[in-house]
Every structure is written in C-alpha cells, then in structure tokens.
C-alpha cells in the first residue's frame with residue numbers, strides 16, 4: 001500500500017502545532033499502525049528530519065500507553081488500541097489524519113504525546129485498598145459472588161488509555177474513574193475505603209479539569225476494553241451513598 005498521512009507536529013507544549021503531510025510507500029497490510037509510524041520515522045531520520053514522537057510500550061493492547069486520534073476517532077476505525085490496529089483497515093491510497101488525544105486535561109507534550117498524569121492522580125486519590133495483601137491467600141477463603149467477581153474483573157480490564165476522554169464531547173474521564181471505583185468497590189477488600197474512594201476520586205477528576213458526564217456514550221463506544229456505560233451509574237450510586245453516609 002502507498003498512503004498519505006497527515007500528522008500533528010508540535011515541538012513542545014508551547015508550540016502552536018500544525019498538521020504536516022507525509023507519503024509512506026510499501027506499507028504492508030499486516031503492519032500495525034505503530035509499525036507504519038516506525039517506517040515513517042525511519043524515513044524521516046534518514047532524511048535528517050526529526051522523527052514523530054508517539055507513546056507506546058507493550059504493543060499488545062495491555063499497557064494503555066499508545067493512543068492517537070485517527071481520522072477523528074480515538075484509536076481509529078476498529079474498537080481496539082492503536083497498537084492492535086492494522087493497516088489492513090485502510091485502503092491503498094488512503095489519506096489518514098493522525099492527532100494526539102484532544103482534551104484540556106491531557107496537555108500535549110510533543111507531537112502525538114500527551115501528559116496523562118491526570119489519570120494517575122485520580123488513582124492516587126483513592127484507587128487502592130488498605131488491606132494487607134501478604135502472600136497469595138487460598139482462593140476460596142473469602143467468598144465473592146460470581147456476578148460481583150465478573151463485574152469487578154470487567155472493570156479491572158481498563159488499561160487507562162484515555163480514549164474515553166478523547167472521544168467524549170465533554171472531555172469527561174468518568175468511564176475511567178468509574179471503572180477504577182467499580183473494580184475495587186465490588187470486592188470485600190475494597191469496602192473499608194469505599195466511601196472515601198469515590199468522593200476522593202470524583203473530586204480529583206473534577207479538579208483535573210475533566211468535564212462532567214451527560215450520558216452521551218461516546219466513551220464506551222471508543223473503549224478498547226468494552227467498559228460499559230452502566231459502570232458510570234454504579235459510580236453515581238456509590239457517590240450518593242457516600243454522601244448520604246456523611247463522608248463528604
């Protein structure tokens with residue numbers, strides 16, 4: 001395939017930034033999107049130009065580090081992570097726009113790399129348990145209803161990629177926050193901090209400049225891990241409960 005990519009180039013946080021057009025030839029359909037960017041970067045480096053900065057780590061869809069907006073869609077046309085998107089999803093001759101996550105809470109550091117430290121600070125505000133974990137206990141010592149275990153596991157699949165924020169017209173981080181609250185709040189070990197957790201994490205979410213949730217649902221459509229929208233309803237129920245308990 002021969003393609004054209006229009007990539008957001010921005011030298012640093014203060015630079016205005018602009019889209020720059022590049023041609024990439026002999027792209028294999030089996031390449032991942034990031035491998036295509038590797039090829040483009042090799043091309044740029046050999047020509048003496050600055051390679052495009054982009055984030056990645058595992059390239060297996062598990063770390064959450066990668067993530068760009070491709071043709072206006074967070075992580076691109078398939079519901080998966082950018083590293084798991086393959087070039088076979090595009091036509092030969094395609095013109096592909098590549099931009100960083102766009103959100104006030106994710107300032108651009110350089111090119112396609114944004115600072116997602118705001119998500120880390122939401123976790124620091126309550127995404128933990130105080131129960132001493134010690135060595136691995138016998139699995140059935142602490143019975144957990146299967147339905148709760150399944151929902152907790154579903155929420156724990158959130159990789160913190162931030163696509164939900166990038167996709168949301170409000171720039172809300174509620175799906176991420178709700179996933180973190182749910183995966184701990186459904187398990188016995190998560191109960192001691194259940195109220196302070198939801199209050200602390202929601203306060204931090206708002207403090208970081210994320211928008212509020214108005215149930216649009218773009219977040220869940222873009223989520224590569226299929227975190228459902230009703231996870232946010234659970235967060236709201238937990239928050240109301242915590243406020244009623246007088247933990248505000």
Ligand code: SF4
Pocket residue numbers: 157158159160161162163164165175176179219222223224225226227
């Ligand atoms: S909820 Fe989904 S889209 Fe949002 S950070 Fe977690 S995995 Fe990414």
Ligand code: FES
Pocket residue numbers: 055056057058059060061062063064065066067081082083084159
């Ligand atoms: S590089 Fe780890 S999820 Fe994409």
